[in-house]
Amino acid sequence: MMGSGKSTVGKLLGKALTYPLLDSDGLIQQLAGQSIKEIFETEGEEAFRDMETEVLQQLMPFKACVIATGGGVVLRRKNWGYMHHGVVVWLNGSPELLARRTSRDGLKSRPLLGGKADQEQQGEDAYQQSLERLTRILEERKHQYAVADVMVPLEAGPSSREAEAGASTAVVTYRVLKALKERLQKDAQEREEARNFEIKGGNDVPQTMRVMPSPAAGATQNEE
Numbered sequence: 680m681m682g683s684g685k686s687t688v689g690k691l692l693g694k695a696l697t698y699p700l701l702d703s704d705g706l707i708q709q710l711a712g713q714s715i716k717e718i719f720e721t722e723g724e725e726a727f728r729d730m731e732t733e734v735l736q737q738l739m740p741f742k743a744c745v746i747a748t749g750g751g752v753v754l755r756r757k758n759w760g761y762m763h764h765g766v767v768v769w770l771n772g773s774p775e776l777l778a779r780r781t782s783r784d785g786l787k788s789r790p791l792l793g794g795k796a797d798q799e800q801q802g803e804d805a806y807q808q809s810l811e812r813l814t815r816i817l818e819e820r821k822h823q824y825a826v827a828d829v830m831v832p833l834e835a836g837p838s839s840r841e842a843e844a845g846a847s848t849a850v851v852t853y854r855v856l857k858a859l860k861e862r863l864q865k866d867a868q869e870r871e872e873a874r875n876f877e878i879k880g881g882n883d884v885p886q887t888m889r890v891m892p893s894p895a896a897g898a899t900q901n902e903e
């Protein structure tokens with residue numbers, strides 16, 4: 680989602696893993712020679728989504744890297760085919776937290792939050808507008824985000840002094856690393872268990888697994 684910290688956390692995660700960070704929004708802007716806001720305005724959202732899918736496809740063969748995708752990448756089934764080549768992380772923050780961050784940054788560069796190109800909105804109005812849109816978008820997408828391999832909450836503990844801003848980037852990055860490790864260990868364990876299956880019941884092939892003559896063959900025999 681917008682403002683969840685994909686670029687910020689992605690950078691720190693890349694450092695911790697010594698992997699490069701590839702940012703799909705950044706690559707689209709470089710290739711198009713336009714900002715995301717301009718692409719939405721001149722070519723429309725569908726054209727932007729096509730570019731996003733194209734960039735994702737190009738990034739698919741890369742291994743040992745962190746990819747920060749745009750938040751709308753979950754919308755196309757085809758994109759999941761590409762994303763499942765890696766481990767997909769959902770940075771899950773409340774609309775209130777995301778609205779605080781995006782409205783503080785200004786909405787100008789975020790077309791889906793209704794930023795106006797000619798006028799920067801900040802303060803309470805920008806917060807309310809951002810909150811309303813983020814709440815709707817998250818509601819629409821939450822089932823798609825839930826397909827991610829790993830979900831990491833962005834909220835800080837209730838007693839924390841950071842409650843308003845959410846957990847710090849360092850804490851979120853630590854949570855991502857921990858969740859990734861647990862997920863990869865669980866996958867490895869499941870693979871190991873699947874490999875060690877046992878065949879019970881001696882050498883006899885169960886009735887249900889025997890190769891039976893096809894009904895068509897039977898019909899031919901009866902006709903003779």
Ligand SMILES: Nc1ncnc2c1ncn2[C@@H]1O[C@H](COP(=O)(O)OP(=O)(O)OP(=O)(O)O)[C@@H](O)[C@H]1O
Pocket residue numbers: 680681682683684685686687688704749750780781784789844845846847848849851
């Ligand atoms: N853990 C954090 N604590 C406080 N502020 C944060 C944290 N993570 C990100 N931010 C701030 O939130 C804003 C959005 O972060 P960032 O640009 O990394 O998000 P994004 O998910 O890449 O956003 P978008 O998809 O809209 O480009 C930035 O101002 C960033 O400094």
Ligand SMILES: O=C(O)C1=C[C@@H](O)[C@@H](O)[C@H](O)C1
Pocket residue numbers: 680681704715748749750751752788789790791
């Ligand atoms: O959530 C979204 O649909 C978007 C998120 C941003 O990263 C950009 O990819 C773009 O503004 C759209």
